[in-house]
Amino acid sequence: MLPLAASGSAALADASSADDHPVVRYLDSVYPLSAEGKRALAEMPMQLATLKPDEPIVREGDRPTRCCALLEGFACSFKITGEGKRQIIAYHLPGDVPDVQSLHLTVLDNSVATLTAARVGFIQHEAMRELCRRHPEMTDAFWRATLIAGSIFREWVTNVGGRDAYGRLAHLLCEALVRMRAVGLAEDHACKLPLTQGEIADACGITTVHVNRTLQELRGDGLIELKGNTLVALDWHGLKRAGDFDPTYLHLREEMKGAAD
């Protein structure tokens, strides 16, 4: 793991290849980039920040002048309902830019916070626009990334609206595994799951207590092993079946489809 350096303002591109840049790696997996595109992206000036777990990044109602790229660690988008319940609406992996839409929608309609210790890079909207102007492929790449995020929202509506607790959890775990694999953070059918049961609960729209009981069911059925933040799908096909999981909605590129097997 990279050391979590102190805050500062710098481009992330040093001697190392642009492919080491998490945003480059993710975006390239979504929409193949040219060498120049990658370099330009990696050389974007951004203000680096190191964050602790559970730290806010941006808040609902903000009118940001910059985007936030997640470089290392995990984060989530969420809303707080009137009764004070937190609904997690998306998980973010390294390379994600959770608030790209702030380029076009002035006021943020959800908050973003870290789940784990994280390193983020803030990129001025103007720099972003300049990049897209100079390298039209970047526009397409961000477009596609945004559309995929939208597709995931649709699937989440289906998940919380249409499946019971058992199915929701199974589906969530399937998605976690596939997305982790797609960015190289999982091997075979095991990965880190940097979530407490409470955070899983807030994403699935059920209680912590019920998450706990339902996870035990999944374990009892021999589908998963989950202890100390490590998730293993003992029976991948069974888990997919339980979660009614069809990875189409992730719109993986042909070469990455293997991540879903």
Added chain:
Amino acid sequence: MLPLAASGSAALADASSADDHPVVRYLDSVYPLSAEGKRALAEMPMQLATLKPDEPIVREGDRPTRCCALLEGFACSFKITGEGKRQIIAYHLPGDVPDVQSLHLTVLDNSVATLTAARVGFIQHEAMRELCRRHPEMTDAFWRATLIAGSIFREWVTNVGGRDAYGRLAHLLCEALVRMRAVGLAEDHACKLPLTQGEIADACGITTVHVNRTLQELRGDGLIELKGNTLVALDWHGLKRAGDFDPTYLHLREEMKGAAD
């Protein structure tokens, strides 16, 4: 109501002003268009079709070569879960293009069907791309419309995941009223609600029976009147409170914010 003409292939722009075109009207409400932009949009060649209620338009898994513009009537996007449940993930009003994302994502991840009798226009992807090339403002307008749709998905995740049946229904009705008003299909706090209780149920992730009972609660609390497809918010502020409704997520333009009062 316009007569539902037989299918055919034609531009919709005749002698009448471009502003009569539903897509022009909606897109302009999202992102103000120039006169030329409006004209170009209204003159887009499209294949017209007249559809009955509950007719499929496109299906999950399709790889469309054209987009579908809803010209008249109402439609919805949905997915079918493994247990055969239908989860409605979005309602579409006249002027919507429910599957714009098919321009960038080859395979559709949800189905679209009519709710009422409807008139739709199919537009070849190539024509769409040509339009955006010639009139960059159209790219921005469709972008913004897509982002707003994404924002609505986020709110729906919150709605089905974070609120009980009473709140979900209240929220849904608030959204319906505001969106209807924004496109001129509602006056004051009344509008047509072209949905059966079953269709409301499929959107909220609850049962038809429970929708029925909960609607009675809303009526009993003096919040709404709802009979024969006509919805009236008797107590708009009470309904907003009940649904924990904050219209920020609809990203209405300043001039349209009145639709939410």
Added chain:
DNA sequence: CGTTTGGTTGAAATGTGTCAAACTTTGTGG
């Protein structure tokens, strides 16, 4: 080592689902 955070358990309360029937409205064809 004590303190905190997250996980686990049990019993009772409750919201929502299920099933089956009756009722009402809408639409249609004779």
Added chain:
DNA sequence: CCACAAAGTTTGACACATTTCAACCAAACG
């Protein structure tokens, strides 16, 4: 225009999934 069929709404009794609350346990941590 009526009569009938079809579709949508309403009701009741009961089953069940999920919540609530409270307590206890285990692991992580300074």
